[in-house]
Each structure stands twice: as C-alpha cells, then as structure tokens.
C-alpha cells in the first residue's frame with residue numbers, strides 16, 4: 001500500500017502498545033509500594049510466549065520468523081524503556097497514577113495489539129522493504145508521536161520500536 005493512511009494505522013498500533021507500558025509500570029510500582037520489593041520490569045517467560053505466538057501468527061502471513069522476532073524485540077524493549085523511565089521518576093518522588101486495570105487485563109490488551117501489529121506488518125510489506133523505507137516511515141511515526149503528544153520518554157521509546165520495522 002502506498003497511502004500513508006495504512007502506515008498511520010501501524011503507527012497507531014505501536015503507540016497504543018507503548019501506552020500500555022504506563023499501565024504495566026503503574027501496576028508493578030503499586031506492588032512495590034505494598035511489598036517493598038523492587039519492581040521487576042523484565043518477564044522473560046512472558047516475552048518468550050509472545051515471540052512464539054507471534055512467530056506462528058506471522059508464518060500464516062508469510063512473514064519470516066526472524067523478522068517477526070526483531071519487530072517484537074523492538075516493541076518489548078520500547079515498553080521496558082518507558083517502564084524503567086517512569087519507575088525512575090516515581091522513585092524520585094513523582095506521584096504514580098493508580099493503575100486502571102490489573103496485569104492480566106493489560107496483557108490481554110497487549111495480546112490484541114500484538115495481533116494487530118502482525119496483520120499490519122503483513123499488509124505494509126511493500127512500504128516496509130527497500131532502501132527508501134527509513135526515510136519513508138520515520139516522518140509518519142514522528143508526526144504520529146507529535147499528534148499523540150508523546151513526551152520525550154515515549155518518543156525515544158517509539159523510535160526504538162520503529163527501528164526494526166524496515167526489513
């Protein structure tokens with residue numbers, strides 16, 4: 001697809017997924033306030049389950065497993081950039097928001113967005129290949145970041161999420 005409307009949809013899904021990091025961080029921080037145990041940002045078992053499920057889903061769309069893996073590494077690392085950044089602010093005394101849902105519920109939201117991202121990757125294959133890809137997609141994502149009023153932390157994380165899209 002050549003219209004940037006569909007790249008906008010992919011940008012929206014990446015930003016929606018990044019938004020979930022705020023909720024996940026607030027859940028983990030609330031646990032920390034209750035238990036005194038440092039928040040654990042990394043959950044390797046959950047990450048492995050995502051990589052497996054998305055590789056299988058991608059295969060149905062003819063997306064190579066290494067490509068799907070790289071894209072989701074980008075999404076997961078981006079989430080962790082936001083979570084670590086927010087926890088650092090909260091540790092420094094900034095008030096954390098009360099989480100709007102529990103971890104199981106937000107993970108269900110993330111699962112849905114993961115599925116959307118695979119479908120959009122498959123649909124946008126032609127826009128996401130070739131040497132012109134970074135120059136073509138970066139402005140779309142930066143303008144989506146601006147229109148969603150992402151702060152510096154979320155914009156930096158979004159760029160991490162965008163980096164592996166060109167493949």
Ligand SMILES: C=C(O[C@@H]1C=C(C(=O)O)C=C[C@H]1O)C(=O)O
Pocket residue numbers: 021024041042043044046047050075076077079080107110
């Ligand atoms: C979002 C979470 O935090 C981290 C990021 C993940 C992700 O982006 O999917 C998965 C597991 C954790 O390493 C979570 O724990 O669910």
